[in-house]
Amino acid sequence: MYQVLARKYRPRNFNELVGQNHVSRALTSALERGRLHHAYLFTGTRGVGKTTIARILAKCLNCETGVTSTPCEVCATCKAVNEGRFIDLIEIDAASRTKVEDTRELLDNVPYAPTQGRFKVYLIDEVHMLSTHSFNALLKTLEEPPEHVKFLFATTDPQKLPITVISRCLQFTLRPLVxxxxxxxxxxxxxxxxxxxxxxxxxxxxxxxxxxxxxxxxxxxxxxxxxxxxxxxxxxxxxxGLIDRTIIYDLILAIHQNQKARVSELLMQFRQQALDVSLVLDQLISTLHELALLQYLPELSLKYSAEINNKIMQLSQLISAQDLQLYYQVACKGRADLQLAVTQEQGFEMCVLRLLAFRPLQPNEILVSQTQVANQPIQPAQQPIAQQVQSIPQVDEVQAISPEPETVSAAVDHLDDEYYDDDPFNEPSAVQAIEDEQSSDDFLEQELESTVEPVQVVQAMVEATPVQPESNADQIVFDPSSDDALFGMDEELAATSPEQEAEKYNSDDFLFDEIAPLAEPALSEQTKIPVQEVKQPEVTESVATPPQDSLFDLSSVPAVDAVETSTVSTMPQEMIDTALMPQDILKLQPQVLEGVWTVDKWEFWFRNSELSPAVQELAQQGVMTGQINAESIFNIPKRYEALLTQLQHALEQALKSEWPNTHFQVNYAEVETTTPYTMQNERKAKAFQRASDLLHNEAAVKDLMQNFDGEIQNIQLK
CATH class of the missing domain: 1.10.8.60 (Helicase, Ruva Protein; domain 3)
Known part of the structure; x- marks a missing residue:
């Protein structure tokens, strides 16, 4: 009678075992040294040798030549184990015997000595299928079985086993074979x-x-x-039901080279063959992964035929790493959305079309969506500025009129560097010729280069536009980095008559007049020295340094310059709040954490501790009383009891780690005094009011509100 290959060639000793050297080595060493455990647990996916190893171990324990790692295979015991008729090897299918009654029946026979062999071996397959009561009934016997009993467990899902069972066994995890x-x-x-x-x-x-x-x-x-x-x-x-790998390679190549007819032909071929599109998409993703891997590991050995290996290597060299990453991301997203489509075929085809639609531009390609507009001559400067700007080609059209690099460099150098500090077109890479091998991202840089031409055209048109001259005395040069800038601006505005101010703001060319000074180094009105070179007055100690990322420029507000800290400390609280910056109002005053707990000490400690945000949120709702590093009582309202019960351990551990003699207690009662939560809200309100005052007192803001009837809305502190 024919015997299937899986049974005919089942390993019969550790030497014939395939791919589980770490398990066979450990068991062989234990058998040779006589260090045998009473329970073994073998875990792993299906078909990797769990039951096979258990049978080999049972044979090694009962071989008539003695306990050995190399059974003789000729004695009656070895032959009986190989043929599945050894009476002292009890194989149990836990999937069919899950009840506790079955387990009790099994355990009733454990005390009896083996009939034929040296050990009575219980091999329980798919042990995770046992019920909870069965595991509980097995625990005591599993921990202290008779000397003649060995338990061998096999399972594909060890997570379902109770930890009490796992802790009583030697666990061996069998890996999938490569x-x-x-x-x-x-x-x-x-x-x-x-x-x-x-x-x-x-x-x-x-x-x-x-x-x-x-x-x-x-x-x-x-x-x-x-x-x-x-x-x-x-x-x-x-x-x-697999597909030919060459079709996948042809599809990737057709997408990359924008061969729409070839892509359409391949999609029709998939339809005609009625292939499982989910498998096709999986194969596509695996191929993209393989191509990306070959770019970084070119010595990676391939297991295909010579023809397929040649195609893979050519594709990996043809497609850039950036493009492969984009293709892989789109394909993975399409695989996730495959179940959301009306049919899987529709989802697969849309994924392929998305790969084609979002294919990066190649170095030898340009967009020609509006080439006719790009070839039109530029209108003369006498036309209105708005019309001339509208006639300038967009980024995808300027490729046809891209100037020489020397012309672009001259145009950029003509403009003031300070005015174009944040302009991406002013980067040196924008005017350099690309000499290395280009990828899809390099073409985007070429498009950015071409956009310098419209900038040059706009500059020429602005220079050709007639502008009414105006004296430099009426121009306001404001340097935000200078603390005295506002004082100088206030004095200059005060020296200007109302009639001059009205004439200045009513001028039609006001916007261009404000831009004009930026094209050359701004000069101080009195000394004619560039503003950048004016040094700030040295201050011995400043109370606050405003942040650079605030919503408004606090660096230009001379609120507390040259004010000594000792002077501020002697002011009334109202004056201190109006002299500090908003960020300083929000800061906590440093506290000496000794002696009696106070609200200020409690808040300063927990807000500067390493407690989690959840514990800090809870801590600000209560007040700590008592002595630091001694009896400490945390007073908090009763409504927070459920939350504090979960987080009390973290709070207590943090206190004891800093003060070992702390005796922590909790008192659930309404807090009559001010809590840190209330104090924080008061500070936020004062800081917001201070920020609003500073913003309204800005000279530039005052001018805007006065001349344009403006108002400030939605002030935020971040």
Whole structure:
């Protein structure tokens, strides 16, 4: 009678075991030294050798030659184990015997000595299927079994086992086999069976097994029957419903080269063959991953035929790393959305079309959506500025009129560097010729280069536009980095008559007059020295340094310059609040954490501690009383009891880690005094009011509100 390959070639000793060297080494060493445990747990995916190893171990324990790691295979015990009729090897399928009554019946026979062998071995397969009561009934016997009893457990889902069972066993995790190990083992078996097989077909079977040797042997049996005694590559692909890898490579190449007709042809081919599009998409993603990997590991050995290997290497060199990452991201997103589509075919085709639509531009490609507009001559400067700007080609059209690099460099140098500090067109890379090999991102840089031409045209038109001259005395040069800038501006505005101010703000060319000074170094009105060179007055100690990322420029407000700290401390609280910056009002005053707990000390400690945000939120709702590093009582309203019960341990540990003698207690009662939460809200209100006052007192803001009837809305502190 025919015996399937998975049973015929089941390993019978540790030497024949495939791919589990870490397990066989440990068990062999234990058997040779006599250090045997009473319970073993073997975990791993299906078909990796859990039950096989358990049977080999049972044979090693009961071989008539003695406890050995190399059973003789000729004695009655070894033959009985191999044939599955050894009476002292009790194999139990836990999936069919889950009840506690079955477990109790099993345990009733544990005290009796083995009938034939040296040990009575209980092999429980799929042990995770036992019920909770069964595990509880097994615990005591599993921890202290008789000397003649060994427990061998096998499971594919160890997470379902109680930790009390796992802790009583030696656990061995069997890993999935790699493709090379499965391929070599299948080749040896097929040679023994004298069956002809293509190497590519064997590799395909090994890859489809996904690490399971039993699955690989079952697929091999199926392939032999399908191929009528031989294993051919095409037969294996047809049997498994796989697609030809060359089609995937052709699809990626057609997408990358924007061959829309070829992409359409391949999509129709997929429809005609009625392939599983989810498998096609998986193969596409795997191929993209393989291509990306080859770019960084070119020495990676490939297991395909010479023709396929050649195509893979060509694709990896043709497609840039940036493009591969984009393709991979789009394909993975399409795979996730496959179940959301009306049909899987529709989702797959939309994913391919999305790959084609978002394909990056290649170095030899340009957009020609509005080439006619790009070829039109630029209108003369006599036209209104708005019309001339509208006639300037957009970024995707300027490629046709891109100037020479020398012209662009001259145009950029003509403009003031200070005015274009944040302009991306002023980067040196924008005017350099690209000499290295270009990718899709390099073409985007070429597009940015071409946009310098419209800037030059706009500058020429602005210079050609007639502007009414105006004296420099009426121009306001404001340097935000100067603390005295506002004082100088206030004096200058005060020296200007109302009639001059009205004439200045009513001028039609006001906006261009304000831009004009930026084109050349701004001069101080009195000394004619560039503003950048004016040094700030040295201050011995400043109370506050405003942040650079505030919503308004606090650096220009001379609120507390040259004010000594000692002077501020002697002011009344109202004057201090109006002299400090908002960020200083929000700061906590440093406290000496000694003696009696106060609200200020409590808030200063927990807001500067390493407590989690949740614990700090809870701490600000209560007040600590008592002595620091002694009896400390945390007073908090009763409504926070449930939350404090969960977080009390973290708060207590933080206190004791800093003050070991702390005796922490909790008092649930309404807090009559001010809490840190209330104090923080008061500080926020004062800081907001101070920020609002500073903003309204800005000279520039005052001018805008006075001349344009403006108002400030939605003030925020960040």
């Amino acid at each position: 493709v090379d190990e499965i391929t070599e083992h299948l080749s040896n078996i097929l040679n023994k069976e004298e069956i002809k097989a293509d190497q590519d077909a064997i590799w395909q079977i090994a890859e489809s097994a996904q690490g399971s040797l039993r699955d690989a042997l079952s697929l091999t049996d199926q392939a032999i029957a399908y191929g009528q005694g031989a294993i051919q590559h095409q037969d294996v692909k047809d049997m498994l």
